[in-house]
Amino acid sequence: MTMEQHRILIYILLAIVTTNLIRVLPMVFIKGPISNRFVRSFLYYVPYVTLAVMTFPDMISATPTPWPGLIALVVGIIAAWLRLGLLPVAAICCLIVYLL
Template sequence: MQHNVYIYILVMGIVTYLIRVLPLTLIRKEIKNRFIRSFLYYVPYVTLAVMTFPAILDATGSTASALAAFIAAILIAWFGGSLFQVAVIACVVVFVLEMFIC
Protein backbone atom coordinates (compact mmCIF):
# COMPACT_ATOMS: atom_id res chain seq x y z
CA MET A 1 0.00 0.00 0.00
CA GLN A 2 1.57 3.26 -1.13
CA HIS A 3 0.95 6.47 0.79
CA ASN A 4 0.68 9.67 -1.16
CA VAL A 5 2.28 12.54 0.74
CA TYR A 6 0.44 15.10 -1.37
CA ILE A 7 -2.91 13.86 -0.07
CA TYR A 8 -1.66 14.30 3.51
CA ILE A 9 -0.45 17.83 2.76
CA LEU A 10 -3.77 18.70 1.08
CA VAL A 11 -5.82 17.41 4.01
CA MET A 12 -3.60 19.26 6.47
CA GLY A 13 -3.98 22.48 4.47
CA ILE A 14 -7.77 22.14 4.31
CA VAL A 15 -8.06 21.47 8.04
CA THR A 16 -5.79 24.39 8.88
CA TYR A 17 -7.74 26.67 6.57
CA LEU A 18 -11.10 25.60 8.02
CA ILE A 19 -9.90 26.15 11.58
CA ARG A 20 -9.01 29.73 10.68
CA VAL A 21 -11.95 30.56 8.41
CA LEU A 22 -14.94 28.91 10.11
CA PRO A 23 -14.93 31.15 13.21
CA LEU A 24 -14.82 34.24 10.97
CA THR A 25 -17.75 33.08 8.85
CA LEU A 26 -19.93 31.50 11.54
CA ILE A 27 -19.53 34.06 14.31
CA ARG A 28 -20.46 37.49 13.03
CA LYS A 29 -21.60 39.11 16.27
CA GLU A 30 -19.43 40.08 19.19
CA ILE A 31 -19.06 37.32 21.78
CA LYS A 32 -20.58 38.58 25.01
CA ASN A 33 -20.31 35.48 27.18
CA ARG A 34 -17.53 36.10 29.73
CA PHE A 35 -16.58 32.44 29.99
CA ILE A 36 -16.14 31.99 26.24
CA ARG A 37 -14.26 35.29 25.91
CA SER A 38 -11.82 34.35 28.67
CA PHE A 39 -11.46 30.84 27.24
CA LEU A 40 -10.59 32.21 23.80
CA TYR A 41 -8.22 34.75 25.32
CA TYR A 42 -6.07 32.06 26.96
CA VAL A 43 -6.07 29.49 24.12
CA PRO A 44 -2.87 30.78 22.44
CA TYR A 45 -0.95 30.83 25.73
CA VAL A 46 -2.05 27.32 26.69
CA THR A 47 -1.26 25.99 23.23
CA LEU A 48 2.23 27.49 23.35
CA ALA A 49 2.83 26.07 26.83
CA VAL A 50 1.65 22.59 25.83
CA MET A 51 3.96 22.58 22.82
CA THR A 52 6.95 24.06 24.67
CA PHE A 53 7.01 22.14 27.96
CA PRO A 54 7.93 18.69 26.55
CA ALA A 55 10.69 20.29 24.48
CA ILE A 56 12.09 21.92 27.63
CA LEU A 57 12.39 18.57 29.38
CA ASP A 58 14.09 16.92 26.39
CA ALA A 59 16.47 19.77 25.51
CA THR A 60 19.24 18.89 27.96
CA GLY A 61 21.28 15.85 28.85
CA SER A 62 19.17 15.09 31.91
CA THR A 63 15.59 15.78 32.88
CA ALA A 64 16.69 16.95 36.33
CA SER A 65 18.74 19.86 34.98
CA ALA A 66 15.95 20.80 32.58
CA LEU A 67 13.38 20.79 35.36
CA ALA A 68 15.64 22.83 37.65
CA ALA A 69 16.20 25.42 34.91
CA PHE A 70 12.46 25.51 34.19
CA ILE A 71 11.69 26.18 37.86
CA ALA A 72 14.42 28.83 38.04
CA ALA A 73 13.04 30.50 34.90
CA ILE A 74 9.51 30.52 36.31
CA LEU A 75 10.71 32.08 39.57
CA ILE A 76 12.76 34.78 37.82
CA ALA A 77 9.85 35.60 35.51
CA TRP A 78 7.42 35.63 38.45
CA PHE A 79 9.53 38.18 40.29
CA GLY A 80 9.71 40.50 37.28
CA GLY A 81 12.82 39.41 35.43
CA SER A 82 13.12 40.31 31.76
CA LEU A 83 13.01 37.70 29.04
CA PHE A 84 16.77 38.03 28.61
CA GLN A 85 17.39 37.50 32.34
CA VAL A 86 15.11 34.47 32.39
CA ALA A 87 16.87 32.89 29.40
CA VAL A 88 20.38 33.56 30.73
CA ILE A 89 19.62 32.23 34.21
CA ALA A 90 17.97 29.10 32.80
CA CYS A 91 21.01 28.48 30.60
CA VAL A 92 23.40 29.02 33.53
CA VAL A 93 21.41 26.62 35.72
CA VAL A 94 21.53 23.93 33.03
CA PHE A 95 25.25 24.53 32.41
CA VAL A 96 26.18 24.31 36.10
CA LEU A 97 24.01 21.25 36.80
CA GLU A 98 25.23 19.43 33.69
CA MET A 99 28.83 19.98 34.83
CA PHE A 100 28.10 18.27 38.14
CA ILE A 101 25.76 15.55 36.87
CA CYS A 102 27.97 14.26 34.03
Protein backbone atom coordinates in the same frame (compact mmCIF):
# COMPACT_ATOMS: atom_id res chain seq x y z
CA MET B 1 4.86 7.83 -5.78
CA THR B 2 5.53 5.59 -2.79
CA MET B 3 2.89 4.78 -0.18
CA GLU B 4 4.90 6.76 2.34
CA GLN B 5 4.97 9.92 0.19
CA HIS B 6 1.28 9.51 -0.53
CA ARG B 7 0.47 9.42 3.20
CA ILE B 8 2.60 12.52 3.86
CA LEU B 9 0.68 14.48 1.22
CA ILE B 10 -2.62 13.52 2.85
CA TYR B 11 -1.33 14.66 6.29
CA ILE B 12 -0.20 17.99 4.81
CA LEU B 13 -3.47 18.52 2.97
CA LEU B 14 -5.52 17.81 6.12
CA ALA B 15 -3.40 20.29 8.11
CA ILE B 16 -3.78 22.98 5.43
CA VAL B 17 -7.56 22.56 5.11
CA THR B 18 -8.22 22.36 8.87
CA THR B 19 -6.00 25.31 9.79
CA ASN B 20 -7.42 27.60 7.11
CA LEU B 21 -11.05 26.62 7.82
CA ILE B 22 -10.44 27.77 11.40
CA ARG B 23 -9.22 31.11 10.07
CA VAL B 24 -12.10 31.61 7.63
CA LEU B 25 -15.19 30.33 9.46
CA PRO B 26 -15.45 33.07 12.12
CA MET B 27 -15.00 35.73 9.43
CA VAL B 28 -17.90 34.20 7.48
CA PHE B 29 -20.27 33.51 10.36
CA ILE B 30 -19.64 36.03 13.11
CA LYS B 31 -21.71 39.13 12.52
CA GLY B 32 -21.06 40.84 15.86
CA PRO B 33 -18.79 40.34 18.89
CA ILE B 34 -19.02 36.98 20.73
CA SER B 35 -21.16 37.55 23.84
CA ASN B 36 -20.92 34.23 25.75
CA ARG B 37 -18.53 34.89 28.62
CA PHE B 38 -17.38 31.30 29.08
CA VAL B 39 -16.63 30.88 25.35
CA ARG B 40 -14.71 34.16 25.27
CA SER B 41 -12.74 33.21 28.39
CA PHE B 42 -12.01 29.73 27.04
CA LEU B 43 -10.73 31.15 23.75
CA TYR B 44 -8.66 33.70 25.68
CA TYR B 45 -6.75 30.99 27.59
CA VAL B 46 -6.36 28.45 24.75
CA PRO B 47 -3.30 29.95 22.95
CA TYR B 48 -1.26 30.37 26.13
CA VAL B 49 -2.13 26.94 27.54
CA THR B 50 -1.46 25.08 24.30
CA LEU B 51 1.95 26.72 23.82
CA ALA B 52 2.88 26.08 27.46
CA VAL B 53 1.87 22.42 27.19
CA MET B 54 3.99 22.01 24.04
CA THR B 55 7.01 23.74 25.61
CA PHE B 56 7.25 21.64 28.77
CA PRO B 57 8.52 18.96 29.13
CA ASP B 58 9.33 18.71 25.36
CA MET B 59 12.05 21.35 25.61
CA ILE B 60 13.88 19.28 28.23
CA SER B 61 13.50 15.96 26.42
CA ALA B 62 14.79 17.51 23.16
CA THR B 63 18.37 17.68 24.49
CA PRO B 64 20.50 14.53 25.02
CA THR B 65 20.56 15.14 28.80
CA PRO B 66 17.87 17.22 30.55
CA TRP B 67 20.22 19.91 31.90
CA PRO B 68 20.93 22.06 28.79
CA GLY B 69 17.21 22.09 27.93
CA LEU B 70 16.23 22.96 31.49
CA ILE B 71 18.73 25.84 31.69
CA ALA B 72 17.60 27.12 28.25
CA LEU B 73 13.99 26.96 29.51
CA VAL B 74 14.71 28.95 32.68
CA VAL B 75 16.86 31.59 30.93
CA GLY B 76 14.34 31.75 28.05
CA ILE B 77 11.51 32.41 30.53
CA ILE B 78 13.56 35.22 32.14
CA ALA B 79 14.37 36.73 28.72
CA ALA B 80 10.73 36.57 27.62
CA TRP B 81 9.63 37.99 31.00
CA LEU B 82 11.89 40.98 30.29
CA ARG B 83 10.08 41.27 26.91
CA LEU B 84 13.20 40.82 24.79
CA GLY B 85 11.08 39.80 21.78
CA LEU B 86 10.75 36.76 19.55
CA LEU B 87 14.12 36.70 17.83
CA PRO B 88 16.37 37.43 20.88
CA VAL B 89 14.60 34.88 23.09
CA ALA B 90 14.88 32.20 20.39
CA ALA B 91 18.57 33.06 19.85
CA ILE B 92 19.37 32.91 23.58
CA CYS B 93 17.80 29.45 23.93
CA CYS B 94 19.78 28.14 20.92
CA LEU B 95 23.03 29.64 22.18
CA ILE B 96 22.73 28.10 25.66
CA VAL B 97 22.18 24.60 24.32
CA TYR B 98 24.97 25.08 21.76
CA LEU B 99 27.47 26.19 24.42
CA LEU B 100 26.58 23.60 27.08
